[in-house]
Amino acid sequence: MNKVNIGGVPEHFNLAWYLTLKNGEYKDKNINLRWKDYPGGTGAMTKALRSGEIDMAVILTEGIVKDIIEGNPSKIVQTFVETPLIWGIHVAADSKFKSVEDIKGTRAAISRYGSGSHLMAYINAKNHAWDLKEDLNFEVIKNLDGAIKGLTDEEADYFMWEKFTTKPLVDNGVFRRIDNCPSPWPCFVIAVRQEFIDEHPEDLKTILEIINNTTSDFKSIPSIDKTIANRYEQELDDVQEWLSLTEWSQDVMSEDTLSHVQDQLFDLNIISEKVPYSELIHEI
Structure with missing residues (x-):
């Protein structure tokens, strides 16, 4: 076999x-x-x-x-x-950020460089006409558990992950979803x-x-x-x-x-x- x-x-x-x-x-x-x-x-x-x-x-x-x-x-x-894939754009539940414009220039939590969460941050930035060199910053958090810690401890500011996978975390008050970004x-x-x-x-x-x-x-x-x-x-x-x-x-x-x-x-x-x-x- x-x-x-x-x-x-x-x-x-x-x-x-x-x-x-x-x-x-x-x-x-x-x-x-x-x-x-x-x-x-x-x-x-x-x-x-x-x-x-x-x-x-x-x-x-x-x-x-x-x-x-x-x-x-x-x-x-x-x-x-x-x-x-419908990527939810998430912030910590008690974050001061309320909209995508608010997170411009802040720190995106990504699982790894070259990961979907990394690449889709560029797609989102392009969708909103951000400067790709000035308005994107990254913190590597490895996985979803790392993102929970990273956003909660303010080590990163927002996190993009599949909307339905993270929905229970939104429902439970860990994350707040401020927008969606479908892959093109x-x-x-x-x-x-x-x-x-x-x-x-x-x-x-x-x-x-x-x-x-x-x-x-x-x-x-x-x-x-x-x-x-x-x-x-x-x-x-x-x-x-x-x-x-x-x-x-x-x-x-x-x-x-x-x-x-x-x-x-x-x-x-x-x-x-x-x-x-x-x-x-x-x-x-």
């Missing part, structure tokens, strides 16, 4: 992987798929792909595009979530190390067939909203809203979409060059 290591954030987007693992669907195909949670997000996963700690990652589009261009020996094999592209892709693509093409194809079969019918799974609410400690109304806004994908990201991603990242000086589609994508 071939062992395959895969990583992703411990969030509701990835429940389909948990369900297929729980059902033993990979073992039935002689694949020992091992899931590892990465609470630190994209930056932690790009590092794990580079080191060979994991073979595959369910990862933010902007983060893996940046890291492949910077030498990560991986390729995007398909889009996983087609819809944008499909949010999650599946990235795979080139070595694994070359050496295990049939296993990769099988893994994608299994997960795609589940995500294509995900919303019709009986009581899926209640399952998500219980597992991720979310309010049922919030889960139902999230499900209504979220669409999974079983397709390869188009060249036009990936060009748009690269154009935006290049304009923000997040990437130093744009590369051909074939250097980012591997079509199964």
Whole structure:
């Protein structure tokens, strides 16, 4: 049985992987798929792909595009979530900041440089016509727990993270959300190390067939909203809203979409060059 290591954030987007693992669907195909949670997000996963700690990652589009261009020996094999990620912009509950304009020039808490929370701070700044050199400052806080401490202890001023994941912290009076910032592209892709693509093409194809079969019918799974609410400690109304806004994908990201991603990242000086589609994508 071939062992395959895969990583992703411990969030509701990835429940389909948990369900297929729980059902033993990979073992039935002689694949020992091992899931590892990465609470630190994209930056932690790009590092794990580079080191060979994991073979595959369910990862933010902007983060893996940046890291492949910077030498990560991986390729995007398909889009996983087609819809944008809705990033909430959070401050401490008792913070003096009331609006996005108030946080201009203050300290953004980020999990790592090159992470989604880092890159989306640039997108938010661009949306509000800030000076990208003068109005952006960063404090590395590693993960969501670090952000709670960082904002509460005034080590950082605001934090961008997926809106529904942080909603319980808003409800509990830890954070206050002052705005939202949707990503301007499909949010999650599946990235795979080139070595694994070359050496295990049939296993990769099988893994994608299994997960795609589940995500294509995900919303019709009986009581899926209640399952998500219980597992991720979310309010049922919030889960139902999230499900209504979220669409999974079983397709390869188009060249036009990936060009748009690269154009935006290049304009923000997040990437130093744009590369051909074939250097980012591997079509199964």
